[in-house]
Amino acid sequence: MKKFLLCILSCMIALTACADDTNSFKSFVSPTHANRCKTENEDLCEYGVLTDSRDGQSYKTVKIGSQWWMAENLNFESVNSYCLDDDVAKCAIYGRIYIWSAALSACPEGWHLPTIDEFDIMVNSVYGGPDALTSSSINCGRRAKCSDYYGFSVIPAGYITINGSFGLSYEETSFWSSSEYDFLHAYAENLNYDGRYGVYSSSFIKYSGMSVRCLKGEATSVNFDTSSHRMFVDPNETTKGSFIDSRDGRVYKTVTIGNQTWMAENLNYETSNTGCLKNDTNNCNIYGRLYPWKEAMISCPFGWHLPSIDEWYLLFDAVGDLSTVATKLKSTTGWNLGFNGTDDFSFSVLPAGYGGSVSNINLRKDGAAFFWTSTGSEFDDKGGYAGFADLIWFRPEKSRALKGSMNIEAIYSVRCLQD
16 A cells, blocks of 8 residues: 555544645646635625435535535435444534545435545635635634635544544544545545645545535546446355465365455464464464464465455455444454354454564453554664554454554464465
8 A cells, every 4th residue: 555645544633644745636727716705704605505305404505616515514324424433413513424435425416526626626716725714613723713714614523544443633624525546545635724734635545534525516527437346245245165275284264255365264374483372272273373474474375465455445345334344254253242243254253362472472362353464564664673564453342444553573363365
């Protein structure tokens, strides 16, 4: 995965934005300047009201230049949309947070998710950056209240990071566009209030969650090829099989989900640098072995490989609803406190434990599952050894699969993916 994309997303918390200019999407549309219509003492903006026939909710709208925009965040409930902190009351304040696939079809009839070009038409037509577009009830960084010169009334509405956690930042807010960057990333329009970036567009992984502002009219051309995306694979369409590792004769269950074929068990190929849960070799037959990252990188048999973080997200894309990914992939037995999964796709994730290092005798099962990915480096950020690598994390009480990063000397499970 491109590091600058992850950098942007990880920075949205105290998510101080760290967008790389090479990742910004630049529009070449000539702007038509809109007139400021709102001051501290009067409001002459042209407003309207949109009533969503699907649920009866009404939204304030505003005309900026030649475009009609929602002047509030969308709050239509759909699959893969969420309230900040899973608190329904916060949806009434901030609107809902959507992953990209949900945002694409979230707008009501006669309105659409804007392209990044359409966002840029609006942004290029106004003066004053984020201050001019943000609600006057919000502090603009260190400055006094924002001006909201055009009645667009942005509020920092929170986000969901790619590790599944919620955040509320008073320094930045982001809106999905319908413009795709690549299979796993799409463009969003961002407003930053701490004075460093202003209003800018960048690409984010589609499993992050952002706000939606709809634009009036039918959608124009969208850079989105539906034929290249496989979402919501029917569990009945998976193919089960088996594979024999020629190195030790061990047989593994496999499962094909969409276009990917995975081992349906954790790898249990023994090398001198691996360990078993609680240092009990019998546990390796149940949970597989635990590997440090550099060993994990070369542990899969010929024709298979350690999957990247992108390839894990392709699996989640195929499984479908992000809010239940972990539940659908976890085994039906073995999890603490009854937090078993439904194992709809026969992927059968077990809580296989972990260790601080191979020499750490306190290998333990704690009701969670951790899988190394190939996305990482053996060097730290200062050029020394003992770097960090990304991992996928299944917690017992969470229905989302989480992303994390860990020192490469720690030991975690391995699932191999067919080349």
